[in-house]
Amino acid sequence: MEQKIAVKVDDLTVAYNYKPVLWDIDLEIPEGVLMAIVGPNGAGKSTLIKSILGILKPIAGSVSIYDKPYDKQRSLVAYVPQKGSVDWDFPTTALDVVMMGTYGSLGWIKRPGQKEKKAALEALEKVGMLPFKNRQISQLSGGQQQRIFLARALVQNASIYFMDEPFQGVDATTEIAIINILKELRKAGKTVIVVHHDLQTVPEYFDWVTFLNVKKIATGPVKDIFNDDNLTKTYGINYKVSIQE
Amino acid sequence: MDITEYIKLVFTDYTLRTITMGTAILGAVTGMLGSFAVLRKQSLLGDAISHAALPGIAIAFLITGTKDTNVLLLGALISGLLGTFWIRGIISKTHLKSDTALGLILSLFFGFGMLLLTFIQKQPNANQAGLDKYLFGQAATLVESDVWLMAIVTGICLFVLLLFWKEFKILLFDADYTKTLGFNTNFIDVLITSFIVLAIVLGLQTVGVVLMSAMLLAPAAAARQWTDSLGIMVFLAAVFGAFSGVFGTAISATQNNLSTGPVIVIVAGVFVLVSFVFSPSRGLLFKQIRFIKNRRDLQLHNTLAFMFRIAETHENISHPHAIKILNNFQGFTKGTLQKLVRKNYVKLDGSMWSLTEEGFKIASNLYNQQSDNNE
Ligand SMILES: Nc1ncnc2c1ncn2[C@@H]1O[C@H](COP(=O)(O)OP(=O)(O)O)[C@@H](O)[C@H]1O
Numbered sequence: 001m002e003q004k005i006a007v008k009v010d011d012l013t014v015a016y017n018y019k020p021v022l023w024d025i026d027l028e029i030p031e032g033v034l035m036a037i038v039g040p041n042g043a044g045k046s047t048l049i050k051s052i053l054g055i056l057k058p059i060a061g062s063v064s065i066y067d068k069p070y071d072k073q074r075s076l077v078a079y080v081p082q083k084g085s086v087d088w089d090f091p092t093t094a095l096d097v098v099m100m101g102t103y104g105s106l107g108w109i110k111r112p113g114q115k116e117k118k119a120a121l122e123a124l125e126k127v128g129m130l131p132f133k134n135r136q137i138s139q140l141s142g143g144q145q146q147r148i149f150l151a152r153a154l155v156q157n158a159s160i161y162f163m164d165e166p167f168q169g170v171d172a173t174t175e176i177a178i179i180n181i182l183k184e185l186r187k188a189g190k191t192v193i194v195v196h197h198d199l200q201t202v203p204e205y206f207d208w209v210t211f212l213n214v215k216k217i218a219t220g221p222v223k224d225i226f227n228d229d230n231l232t233k234t235y236g237i238n239y240k241v242s243i244q245e
Numbered sequence: 246m247d248i249t250e251y252i253k254l255v256f257t258d259y260t261l262r263t264i265t266m267g268t269a270i271l272g273a274v275t276g277m278l279g280s281f282a283v284l285r286k287q288s289l290l291g292d293a294i295s296h297a298a299l300p301g302i303a304i305a306f307l308i309t310g311t312k313d314t315n316v317l318l319l320g321a322l323i324s325g326l327l328g329t330f331w332i333r334g335i336i337s338k339t340h341l342k343s344d345t346a347l348g349l350i351l352s353l354f355f356g357f358g359m360l361l362l363t364f365i366q367k368q369p370n371a372n373q374a375g376l377d378k379y380l381f382g383q384a385a386t387l388v389e390s391d392v393w394l395m396a397i398v399t400g401i402c403l404f405v406l407l408l409f410w411k412e413f414k415i416l417l418f419d420a421d422y423t424k425t426l427g428f429n430t431n432f433i434d435v436l437i438t439s440f441i442v443l444a445i446v447l448g449l450q451t452v453g454v455v456l457m458s459a460m461l462l463a464p465a466a467a468a469r470q471w472t473d474s475l476g477i478m479v480f481l482a483a484v485f486g487a488f489s490g491v492f493g494t495a496i497s498a499t500q501n502n503l504s505t506g507p508v509i510v511i512v513a514g515v516f517v518l519v520s521f522v523f524s525p526s527r528g529l530l531f532k533q534i535r536f537i538k539n540r541r542d543l544q545l546h547n548t549l550a551f552m553f554r555i556a557e558t559h560e561n562i563s564h565p566h567a568i569k570i571l572n573n574f575q576g577f578t579k580g581t582l583q584k585l586v587r588k589n590y591v592k593l594d595g596s597m598w599s600l601t602e603e604g605f606k607i608a609s610n611l612y613n614q615q616s617d618n619n620e
C-alpha cells in the first residue's frame with residue numbers, strides 16, 4: 001500500500017546546552033495516523049515537537065512537511081502546546097484565546113472579524129466550551145483550559161496536529177471528549193501526533209506509536225511494536241503492560 | 246500655596262502648566278507600555294533600561310560639552326538601547342536566566358555611569374554642575390518643547406500599539422505558538438522593547454534613573470487588579486499613570502520643596518496599594534470577605550445537613566430534638582443556630598429545635614449533594 005508521508009524528520013539533533021537532548025532522530029509519520037509519542041520525563045518529546053515546528057533551531061538535521069520545508073507548509077500544521085507553558089492568569093477570555101487560532105491565516109495587522117469569530121465559536125462548540133466563551137481563562141478548570149487549547153488548534157483547520165500532553169490534568173469526561181475529537185480528526189484524514197503519558201491507554205487510543213528517549217527507539221503501528229521489549233528499551237526498567245487483545 | 250491657588254495657577258502659570266502636562270503624558274505612556282513589561286513578568290526590565298541610560302548621558306556631555314536636554318537624552322537613548330539589546334543577546338546566547346542578565350547589565354552600566362559622573366564633577370569647568378539631576382529627575386526643568394516631544398512619542402506609540410495590537414497580545418500570551426503561526430516574534434519583541442526604552446529615556450529628566458522603573462510598573466500593576474481584559478488594562482494603566490503625574494505635580498507644587506519625581510512615584514504607589522486592597526475580584530479585602538462568607542455558609546450547610554440526618558429518622562420531620570444533641574457536632578455554634586432560625590429553616594422551642602418544612606427541603610438537597618461529592 002502506497003501511503004503518503006506527512007512528516008519526515010532526518011538526522012535531527014537538538015541541544016539546549018552542550019549535551020544533545022535529541023540525538024540523530026529519523027522519523028517518518030504516514031498521513032492519516034493517530035500517533036502517540038511516548039517516553040519518560042525529559043526524554044525530549046516536547047523538544048521534538050518544538051523542533052519540528054521551528055520553535056527551536058536544531059544543531060543538525062532537517063524536517064519536511066509533505067516534502068516541503070515547514071516554512072512553506074505552516075498553514076497545514078496546528079500546535080497544542082503543553083498547558084503549563086503559558087500564564088493562565090493572562091487577562092483574556094476563552095473566546096479570545098480560541099480566536100488566536102485564526103491569527104496565522106489573517107497575517108500581520110489585519111484584525112479578526114465576523115468570519116473568524118464564527119469559526120472560533122464553532123470550535124468552542126465542538127469541545128463543549130461554548131457556555132464558557134466569555135470566562136476569564138484563569139477561572140477555568142485544568143480540563144477546560146486544555147479544551148480551549150484544543151479548540152484554538154481546531155480553528156486552524158490544519159492537516160497535521162501536534163499536541164503536547166493534551167490529557168495532562170484532565171478529568172475522565174474531558175479525556176473521553178478529547179479522544180473522540182482526535183478520532184474524528186483521523187476519520188477526516190488528518191494526521192494527529194500526541195505526546196502521551198498513560199501507557200495503559202495507548203493501544204485503545206492510538207494506531208501508531210513512537211518510542212523516544214533522546215534517541216528514537218522505535219516507530220510503527222501499535223499492534224506491531226507496542227510491546228514489553230520496546231517499553232523496556234525506552235523506560236529502562238523491566239516494563240510490563242498488559243495489552244488487551 | 247493652597248489647592249485653589251494651585252488650580253488657578255495650572256491654567257495661568259506657564260511653568261506649572263508645562264510640568265503638569267509633561268508628567269501627565271509621561272505617566273500615560275509609561276503606564277501603557279508598562280502593562281507589557283508586567284505581563285511578561287519582566288519587572289526588572291525598566292530598571293535595567295533606565296540604569297543603562299546613565300552612561301549615555303555622561304558620554305554625550307563629555308563629547309559635546311553641552312547640557313542641552315535633547316542631546317543628553319539622545320545619548321541616554323543610545324546607551325539604553327545598547328544595554329537592552331545586550332541583555333537580549335546574553336539571554337539568547339548564554340544560558341543565564343533573564344533576571345541574572347538584567348541585573349548584570351543594570352549594575353555594570355550604572356556603575357560605569359556613576360564613575361563618569363564623578364569624573365565630570367572633578368573637572369575644573371563651571372559648566373559641569375547639574376548632570377546628577379538625571380539621577381532623581383527635576384520636573385522643574387521641563388520646557389514646552391520637551392512636552393511636545395513626549396506627546397509626539399506617545400502618539401506614535403499609541404498608533405503602533407493599535408496597529409500591532411493582535412500581534413502584541415498573542416506574543417505576550419504564548420510566544421511559541423505565535424512563532425508556529427509564522428509571525429516574526431523577534432520583530433514584535435524588538436518593537437515593543439524599543440518603545441519601552443524610548444518612554445523610559447523620556448522620563449529621565451522628570452523622574453530620574455533611580456525611580457523610573459516604578460513609573461513603568463506601578464500603574465500597570467494597579468490596573469491589572471481591576472480588569473480581566475488586556476485592552477482595559479492598558480487603558481487603565483495609562484489613566485493611573487497620568488493621574489500619578491498630575492497629582493504628584495500638584496502635591497509637590499503645593500508643598501514647598503518636595504521634589505516632583507519621588508512624589509509622582511509615591512502617588513503611583515498609592516494607586517497600587519489601593520488596588521491591591523480594594524479591587525473587587527482580586528483585592529485582598531474582598532478575598533478575605535469572600536473567604537469568611539464561604540466559611541460561614543459551609544458551617545451553616547453542615548449544621549443543616551447534620552440536623553437533617555437526625556430529623557430524617559422520624560416520621561414527622563418537625564419532631565423536636567434537644568439542642569444538646571448538636572453539641573456533638575463541631576461546626577455548631579449558637580450564631581449558626583440563630584441564623585438558621587432567622588432564615589426560617591429551624592424553629593426553636595425552649596431547649597428543643599425542629600426543622601421547618603422549608604428547612605427540610607433545603608437540607609435534603611444539601612445532604613444529597615454532600616454525599617454525591619464524597620463518592
Ligand atoms: N529551555 C530549556 N533549556 C535547557 N534545557 C531544557 C530546556 N527545555 C528542556 N530542557 C531539557 O531537555 C530535556 C528534554 O526536555 P523535554 O523535551 O521537555 O522532555 P519531555 O517533554 O519528554 O518531558 C530535559 O532534560 C530538559 O531538562
Ligand SMILES: [Mg+2]
Binds near residue numbers: 046164
Ligand atoms: Mg514535555
